[in-house]
Each structure stands twice: as structure tokens, then as C-alpha cells.
Amino acid sequence: MKALLDTHTFLWFIDDSPRLSKIALDFLEADNEILISTASLWEMAIKVNIGKLTLSVPYEKLIEEQLRVNDIEELAINRNHLIAASRLPLHHRDPFDRMLIAQAMTEALPIVSADVAFDAYTLQRIW
Numbered sequence: 001m002k003a004l005l006d007t008h009t010f011l012w013f014i015d016d017s018p019r020l021s022k023i024a025l026d027f028l029e030a031d032n033e034i035l036i037s038t039a040s041l042w043e044m045a046i047k048v049n050i051g052k053l054t055l056s057v058p059y060e061k062l063i064e065e066q067l068r069v070n071d072i073e074e075l076a077i078n079r080n081h082l083i084a085a086s087r088l089p090l091h092h093r094d095p096f097d098r099m100l101i102a103q104a105m106t107e108a109l110p111i112v113s114a115d116v117a118f119d120a121y122t123l124q125r126i127w
Helices: 007-014 022-029 038-050 059-069 079-087 095-107 116-120
Strands: 002-005 033-037 072-075
Touching: 002 007, 002 095, 007 022, 007 038, 007 059, 033 038, 033 095, 038 059, 038 072, 038 095, 059 072, 079 095, 095 116
Parallel strands: 002 033, 033 072
Antiparallel strands: none
């Protein structure tokens, strides 16, 4: 099965956080195809830059290493994702999450997220 990670899910997974649900952890450790959006990578870069996210190693090293070690593929943002985002109802106002929702809906992917606000949209949330 293929699924898209929410930003916090990626961070909790690579940090072995107990905040990650057992269902999400089991899914991530199974033989599934895991994707992370360019939007999540961008969100983390911004938060590192403004001091809202502290990493143990430089951002670029962490991303490169974790995507490789955990076999996570980057899902680039394309025009269809942008069109879908422009048409989403405003149930969720965070622009990064809105892009994840648009990508998940466009690509027919479940999203691995603790964010219950995603449930207002027509997508499958794994948690």
C-alpha cells in the first residue's frame, strides 16, 4: 500500500516518538510505499530557519539520510495538486496541510496523520 506522511508523522517516526500511534507505526514499519510531500520538506525548512524546529543534525543531512534509510519517496507538487488545493473547502486553514490534503485526494492516497481535521475531507486517514 502507498501512503503520504503528514509532517509531524515523519518527525515522530524518525525520532521514535511515543506520540506515534501503534497503527501508524505498524503501517510505517510494514512493507508499504511511503511518500513525503515537498510541502512537508518546505514546512520543516521554514521551521528550522525561524527556530520553531530544532534538529540534531543539519536539515539537509537529516532529510537526505532519513529518506534514504527509511526508503521514503518525495512527492513533488504538481499543477493538478495546486488546482485541487485551490478548490478545497476551508475546513483546514494551514497551507501546508491543505497541500497534503490536495495531494492525497488527487493521488488517491491515504495520509498518515494524527490531525483529525483531515477527516473533514474525502480521504482516508491512517492513525
